[in-house]
Amino acid sequence: MSMTLPLPTAAPVSAAFRVALFEGTGAETLEPQTRGELLTDLLTKGFPVSVVKAGANVAETSSGTLVVLGCFNEAKPDRAESSTGVAVHFRDVRNTNAVDVVALVDAIRSEANLPKPGAWKPWFPVIDYDRCTNCMQCLSFCLFDVYGVDADKKIQVQNNNKCKTDCPACSRVCPEVAILFPKYRHGPINGDIVSEDDMRRENMKVDISALLGGDIYQALRDRSAKFKSRFSKERDADKALEERTKCLTKLGQQLDIPAEVFASLPSFDQIRTKAAEAAAKAQAALEMQDKN
Amino acid sequence: MTATPLRVLYCNCTYANVVPKATKEKVLRELAASGIPFDAVPDLCELSAKRDPCLKELAGEGGVKIVACYPRAVKWLFSAAGAKLPEDGVEILNMRTETAEDVLKKVFAEGTP
Numbered sequence: 001m002s003m004t005l006p007l008p009t010a011a012p013v014s015a016a017f018r019v020a021l022f023e024g025t026g027a028e029t030l031e032p033q034t035r036g037e038l039l040t041d042l043l044t045k046g047f048p049v050s051v052v053k054a055g056a057n058v059a060e061t062s063s064g065t066l067v068v069l070g071c072f073n074e075a076k077p078d079r080a081e082s083s084t085g086v087a088v089h090f091r092d093v094r095n096t097n098a099v100d101v102v103a104l105v106d107a108i109r110s111e112a113n114l115p116k117p118g119a120w121k122p123w124f125p126v127i128d129y130d131r132c133t134n135c136m137q138c139l140s141f142c143l144f145d146v147y148g149v150d151a152d153k154k155i156q157v158q159n160n161n162k163c164k165t166d167c168p169a170c171s172r173v174c175p176e177v178a179i180l181f182p183k184y185r186h187g188p189i190n191g192d193i194v195s196e197d198d199m200r201r202e203n204m205k206v207d208i209s210a211l212l213g214g215d216i217y218q219a220l221r222d223r224s225a226k227f228k229s230r231f232s233k234e235r236d237a238d239k240a241l242e243e244r245t246k247c248l249t250k251l252g253q254q255l256d257i258p259a260e261v262f263a264s265l266p267s268f269d270q271i272r273t274k275a276a277e278a279a280a281k282a283q284a285a286l287e288m289q290d291k292n
Numbered sequence: 293m294t295a296t297p298l299r300v301l302y303c304n305c306t307y308a309n310v311v312p313k314a315t316k317e318k319v320l321r322e323l324a325a326s327g328i329p330f331d332a333v334p335d336l337c338e339l340s341a342k343r344d345p346c347l348k349e350l351a352g353e354g355g356v357k358i359v360a361c362y363p364r365a366v367k368w369l370f371s372a373a374g375a376k377l378p379e380d381g382v383e384i385l386n387m388r389t390e391t392a393e394d395v396l397k398k399v400f401a402e403g404t405p
Contacts, residue, residue, distance in 0.1 A: 016345045047334060051324070060349050064346075118338075124337075126369055126372050161341070180364065183337060
């Protein structure tokens with residue numbers, strides 16, 4: 001290609017999809033307002049965009065699909081391939097409004113069989129390894145198989161898509177404030193600096209962790225048995241439901257856990273099994289650490 | 293001042309309302325109006341979750357100003373995607389806590405981060 005795009009270096013990975021607003025050699029400079037509208041609409045629809053100028057210093061595109069948008073001085077092929085295998089699609093956007101440009105880009109994404117961006121709210125834990133002590137509390141605690149260990153028995157987030165949207169509960173059991181949810185409202189869970197006060201609160205959380213990690217199940221079972229007996233006498237299903245709702249609402253408020261998470265909890269027996277499995281995994285990882 | 297011009301990476305935090313809308317809109321508008329080349333991503337969290345290979349390219353070898361949210365979050369989002377940010381030459385500007393004016397002043401300030 002004759003254009004001076006800051007293209008490609010490495011092996012192709014089909015998942016990468018980027019858009020370049022090209023204003024370099026062979027293309028006209030966009031009006032600031034047009035550039036702004038295109039950027040806003042493309043970003044809102046979930047597409048990474050680079051504003052590219054002659055001799056531009058932007059990130060290279062080394063794999064996948066690159067859509068180059070611009071007001072070109074010469075006709076461009078609809079599709080070309082870079083020397084490293086990046087599929088490059090050119091589209092002249094002269095006299096095309098931002099909505100139609102987004103549609104053009106989305107059509108290319110669809111042709112490339114890439115998933116529509118934004119289908120899932122990216123909510124998942126991120127581990128701050130500067131703080132993490134590999135204590136495995138998160139692994140023991142999470143019932144949704146989000147955590148696991150790598151070959152070196154180091155804790156890691158393995159199934160971030162299994163995390164329950166808006167639930168930061170595991171970060172609340174971490175004694176080191178090492179679990180972040182960048183989209184959470186409050187610090188330090190959102191990544192804000194961890195203060196001394198936060199650490200004091202974390203020390204209290206260890207107790208909550210013990211409660212939630214083990215005793216809570218027994219407590220809930222006891223509670224359930226107690227109320228089952230009472231309700232079986234009263235035969236009032238509405239009251240039982242009301243009590244259950246109250247209990248879950250209170251727990252949810254205290255830990256900022258969305259109601260949907262409680263709704264998706266497994267049965268007591270499944271919880272018991274999962275908790276035992278997670279605890280065994282964590283224990284095995286800890287023993288391996290001790291050996292090493 | 294570094295010999296290599298600095299890169300700018302802007303995160304639009306598209307899938308949450310945690311960055312003040314007015315701040316991110318103003319920063320994006322001014323970046324677009326300035327005519328400088330820059331990279332913009334809809335949501336760093338999404339790219340990190342997908343382990344999108346473009347994060348490695350965006351991290352580069354430093355000399356980058358990242359306009360996003362809390363530095364601790366940004367650092368570990370890149371790391372989680374296997375695209376560790378370089379120790380030096382990265383400046384992270386936080387649109388959750390800083391005003392658009394302050395962010396822009398730092399973006400357009402000369403010098404290596």
